[in-house]
Amino acid sequence: xxxxxxxxxxxxxxxxxxxxxxxxxxxxxxxxxxxxxxxxxxxxxxxxxxxxxxxxxxxxxxxxxxxxxxxxxxxxxxxxxxxxxxxxxxxxxxxxxxxxxxxxxxxxxxxxxxxxxxxxxxxxxxxxxxxxxxxxxxxxxxxxxxxxxxxxxxxxxxxxxxxxxxxxxxxxxxxxxxxxxxxxxxxxxxxxxxxxxxxxxxxxxxxxxxxxxxx
Numbered sequence: 001x002x003x004x005x006x007x008x009x010x011x012x013x014x015x016x017x018x019x020x021x022x023x024x025x026x027x028x029x030x031x032x033x034x035x036x037x038x039x040x041x042x043x044x045x046x047x048x049x050x051x052x053x054x055x056x057x058x059x060x061x062x063x064x065x066x067x068x069x070x071x072x073x074x075x076x077x078x079x080x081x082x083x084x085x086x087x088x089x090x091x092x093x094x095x096x097x098x099x100x101x102x103x104x105x106x107x108x109x110x111x112x113x114x115x116x117x118x119x120x121x122x123x124x125x126x127x128x129x130x131x132x133x134x135x136x137x138x139x140x141x142x143x144x145x146x147x148x149x150x151x152x153x154x155x156x157x158x159x160x161x162x163x164x165x166x167x168x169x170x171x172x173x174x175x176x177x178x179x180x181x182x183x184x185x186x187x188x189x190x191x192x193x194x195x196x197x198x199x200x201x202x203x204x205x206x207x208x209x210x211x212x213x214x215x
Contacts, residue, residue, distance in 0.1 A: 112197035
C-alpha cells in the first residue's frame with residue numbers, strides 16, 4: 001500500500017513538473033521569438049540573407065510552440081484533449097506538429113549553409129549568398145516537408161493501445177515502425193549537418209586569418 005501511494009505521488013509530481021516546464025518553455029520561447037523577430041526584421045537587417053533565414057526560423061518556432069506545445073499544455077492543465085475523440089483534428093495536429101518540428105532545424109541548417117558560403121575564400125562562392133537564394137530555399141524546403149508528411153493525414157487512426165479507451169495513433173505494424181525509425185534518423189541528421197557546417201565555417205575563417213597573417 002505504501003509503495004502504491006509513493007508511485008501515485010511520484011506520478012503526480014512528474015505531471016506537475018511537466019506542466020510547469022512546458023509552461024516555462026512556452027513563455028520563454030514566445031518572448032525570445034518575438035524579440036528575435038523584432039531585431040532581425042529591422043530594415044537594415046532584412047538586407048542580409050542570414051537574417052531572412054533567422055526570421056523564418058523564429059516564425060516557424062513560434063508556430064510550433066502555439067500549435068503543438070500549447071495544446072499539450074492545455075491537456076495537462078485542463079484535461080482538454082480533442083485528439084481522443086476527434087480523428088480529423090488528431091490527424092491535422094500530428095501532421096502539423098511533425099512538419100513544424102522538422103522545419104525549424106531545417107531553417108537553421110539553411111542559415112548555417114549561408115554562413116559557409118559567405119565565409120568562403122572564393123569570391124564566386126560568397127556571391128551565392130543572396131536574398132533570392134534564401135527565399136527560394138525556404139519555400140522549397142517548406143513545400144517538401146509539408147508534402148512528405150501528408151501521409152500522416154491518412155495513416156493515423158483510432159486504436160486500442162492502453163485500456164478500453166481508443167487513442168489516436170499511427171497505423172500499427174510496419175508503418176508505426178517506419179515512423180519510429182524515421183523520427184530517429186530525422187532527429188540525428190540536423191545536429192550532424194549543423195556540426196559539419198560549423199566546422200566548415202570555422203575552417204574558412206581560419207584560412208582567411210592565415211592568409212592575412214602571411215600576406
